[in-house]
Amino acid sequence: MTDLTQLTVKSTLALLKNKQVSSLELTRAYLDRIENLEPQVQAFITRTPELAIQQAKAADEERAQGNLHGKALLGLPVAVKDVLALQNVRCTCGSRILEDFIPPYTATSVQRLLDAGVVVLGKTNTDEFAMGSSTENSAYQTTHNPWDLERVPGGSSGGSAAAVAARLAPVAMGTDTGGSVRQPASLCGVTGLKPTYGRVSRYGLVAYGSSLDSVGLLAQTAEDISLMINYMAGFDPLDATSADLPLSPIDLPQEANFQGKRIGVPKEYFIEGIQPEVEEQVRTAITHMESLGAEVIPVSLPHTEYALPVYYLIAPAEASANLARYDGIRFGYTAEAENLLENYKNSRGTAFGAEVKRRIMLGTYALSAGYYDAYYGQAQKVRTLIKRDFETVFEQVDVIATPVAPNTAFKIGQLADDPLAMYLEDVFTLPINLAGIPGLAFPVGFDHKGLPVGMQLLGPHFGENLLLEMAHAYQLSTDWHMRVPTGI
Amino acid sequence: MSLTLQEVEHIAELARLTLSEAEKEEYRGQLSAILDYAQRLLDLDTEGIPPTSSVLPPQSVLRSDEIKPSLGPETVLKNSKHTKDNQFQVPPVME
Numbered sequence: 313m314t315d316l317t318q319l320t321v322k323s324t325l326a327l328l329k330n331k332q333v334s335s336l337e338l339t340r341a342y343l344d345r346i347e348n349l350e351p352q353v354q355a356f357i358t359r360t361p362e363l364a365i366q367q368a369k370a371a372d373e374e375r376a377q378g379n380l381h382g383k384a385l386l387g388l389p390v391a392v393k394d395v396l397a398l399q400n401v402r403c404t405c406g407s408r409i410l411e412d413f414i415p416p417y418t419a420t421s422v423q424r425l426l427d428a429g430v431v432v433l434g435k436t437n438t439d440e441f442a443m444g445s446s447t448e449n450s451a452y453q454t455t456h457n458p459w460d461l462e463r464v465p466g467g468s469s470g471g472s473a474a475a476v477a478a479r480l481a482p483v484a485m486g487t488d489t490g491g492s493v494r495q496p497a498s499l500c501g502v503t504g505l506k507p508t509y510g511r512v513s514r515y516g517l518v519a520y521g522s523s524l525d526s527v528g529l530l531a532q533t534a535e536d537i538s539l540m541i542n543y544m545a546g547f548d549p550l551d552a553t554s555a556d557l558p559l560s561p562i563d564l565p566q567e568a569n570f571q572g573k574r575i576g577v578p579k580e581y582f583i584e585g586i587q588p589e590v591e592e593q594v595r596t597a598i599t600h601m602e603s604l605g606a607e608v609i610p611v612s613l614p615h616t617e618y619a620l621p622v623y624y625l626i627a628p629a630e631a632s633a634n635l636a637r638y639d640g641i642r643f644g645y646t647a648e649a650e651n652l653l654e655n656y657k658n659s660r661g662t663a664f665g666a667e668v669k670r671r672i673m674l675g676t677y678a679l680s681a682g683y684y685d686a687y688y689g690q691a692q693k694v695r696t697l698i699k700r701d702f703e704t705v706f707e708q709v710d711v712i713a714t715p716v717a718p719n720t721a722f723k724i725g726q727l728a729d730d731p732l733a734m735y736l737e738d739v740f741t742l743p744i745n746l747a748g749i750p751g752l753a754f755p756v757g758f759d760h761k762g763l764p765v766g767m768q769l770l771g772p773h774f775g776e777n778l779l780l781e782m783a784h785a786y787q788l789s790t791d792w793h794m795r796v797p798t799g800i
Numbered sequence: 801m802s803l804t805l806q807e808v809e810h811i812a813e814l815a816r817l818t819l820s821e822a823e824k825e826e827y828r829g830q831l832s833a834i835l836d837y838a839q840r841l842l843d844l845d846t847e848g849i850p851p852t853s854s855v856l857p858p859q860s861v862l863r864s865d866e867i868k869p870s871l872g873p874e875t876v877l878k879n880s881k882h883t884k885d886n887q888f889q890v891p892p893v894m895e
Binding site: 416417523552632662672693694 | 811853894
C-alpha cells in the first residue's frame with residue numbers, strides 16, 4: 313500500500329471516492345505521522361485527534377449510505393491556522409492573551425469546508441495575531457522548516473506551510489495580510505493562494521488588518537487548491553466586505569501551454585539585495601513559460617518602494633484598533649488589577665508579545681492627534697498610487713510574475729532582534745495586499761543549500777482562476793512541487 | 801527622527817499598555833528607526849490623490865431588519881473570568 317500521507321488532495325479524493333481507502337484509515341495515517349514528526353516540526357499549536365476521528369467516522373458512514381449531499385471533500389483531512397475560529401476548539405492566535413479562549417462559533421471559511429466534508433487534524437502555529445514572517449513571534453513554539461530544521465518556515469502561516477511540506481496534512485488553511493500565506497509557502501516549497509480581498513469571508517478570522525486580511529489555502533499543487541477554493545469562497549452576509557459576485561468554475565489546462573498569455577515582469581521586483589539564486593530560478597521559470605508560448609513583457613510598478621512603509625503604517629494602525637478588544641474582561645488573560653484602567657493596561661502589557669506590542673504602539677502613534685495626516689493619511693493616499701500602478705499594468709498583461717521573498721529560508725533567530733530587517737522579507741508580498749489583488753506562490757527551484765525558491769503570479773481583482781490555471785500548466789511541465797524534504 | 805521617552809510613555813498610555821522601563825527604551829529605538837524609514841512617504845506629492853478606504857468598490861450592505869437567533873448569554877460569558885448575574889463584572893472605574 314502506498315503511503316497515504318504522500319498523496320495530493322486530488323489523488324486522496326479519488327481513493328476516497330472509489331472506496332479504496334476510508335477516511336478513518338487516512339485520518340489515522342496523518343495522526344500517526346503527526347505524532348512521529350511533530351516533535352521536530354512543531355507545526356501545530358493544538359491537535360484535535362478525537363474530533364478528527366469522529367469526523368472521519370461520520371464521513372465514512374455518509375459515504376457508505378451513498379448520500380453525499382454534494383460533499384465533494386468528504387473525508388479529506390485538513391489543518392487550520394490557529395487564527396480561524398472553530399467552535400469549541402481552543403483558538404490562541406499564537407498569543408498568551410487567548411491561551412484559554414474557546415470560540416463559541418465557527419469561521420465561515422472553515423464552516424464551508426466542514427460543510428463540504430473535511431476532517432480537522434488541528435490548529436497550526438502562527439506568529440502572534442499573524443504578525444510576523446517566521447512563526448518566531450508565536451507565544452507557544454517556533455515551527456521548524458522541514459527542509460532544514462534549523463531554519464524558519466516563514467510566517468505567519470508557517471505552521472500550515474510546514475505541515476503541508478512535511479506531509480502532516482494534504483492541505484492547510486492560512487491567512488495572508490502582507491504575505492502570510494505566500495511567503496511561508498515559498499520558504500517551505502509548497503503552493504499557496506492568497507485570494508482577492510473579499511473573495512473569502514473574514515467572519516471568524518481573528519482580525520489583524522481588516523482592509524488587508526485574506527483567507528487562503530496551502531497545498532502541494534495549484535490543482536489541489538483549485539479543487540477546494542470555490543467551496544471556501546463566495547459571498548457571506550456576515551462579512552460586509554465579502555464580494556457579492558458569482559464564483560466561476562476553474563478550467564485547468566490539460567497540457568503545459570501558455571499560448572496567448574501575457575506575463576508582466578516588473579523591474580522593481582528584481583532589485584539589488586535579492587539572493588542571486590532566487591532571481592535566477594524565478595527568471596528561469598518565466599523563460600520556461602515563454603518557451604511554452606507566453607509573451608513576456610517588461611513592466612513597471614513605480615511606487616513599489618513605498619509599499620513597505622505604507623504597509624507598516626496602515627496594518628499596525630488597523631491592528632491597534634482591532635486589538636483594542638482584548639480588554640482582560642470579556643475573554644482572554646486578565647491581570648486582576650484594582651481598577652479598570654490598570655486591569656486593561658496590565659492584562660495587555662503582560663499577555664501581548666513583543667511584536668504585537670510594537671505594532672500596537674506604531675499604529676497608535678500613526679493614528680494619534682498631530683500625526684494622523686502625516687502618517688496614516690499620507691499612507692492611505694500612497695496606497696492609492698500603489699493600487700493604480702497595478703491597474704495600469706493589468707491593462708497590458710494578464711498576470712505579473714515576481715519572486716515571493718528576497719531570500720530563501722533564514723535561520724531561526726537570525727532576524728529576531730531586527731524588526732526592520734524582518735519586515736524587509738515581506739517587501740514583494742505586501743503590495744498585493746495593499747492593492748487587494750490575488751497572488752499565488754509556488755516552487756520554481758532550489759538554492760545551493762537545497763532550500764526552496766518560490767515565485768508568485770499576481771492577477772487583477774477576482775483573477776485567481778487564471779493564476780491557478782497558469783500555475784497548473786507550469787506544474788504539468790516541472791516537478792519542483794513534487795520534491796519532498798528528506799531530512800525528517 | 802527620534803522619539804522621546806515621554807512620547808513613548810504617552811503612546812503606551814493611549815494604547816492601554818503597561819510597559820517595563822526596558823521595553824520603553826527598546827521601543828523608543830525601534831519605533832524611531834521604523835518611523836525614519838517611513839519618512840520617505842512624506843517626499844511623495846499626493847496632492848489630489850484620494851485615500852484608499854477600500855480596495856473594492858463600496859457595496860450596499862443594508863439588510864432587512866429581522867430578528868435572528870444569536871448566541872445566548874451563557875455562551876457569550878463562557879470565556880470570561882469575571883461574570884455575575886449573567887453579566888460581565890469589571891473592577892471599579894472610579895474611586
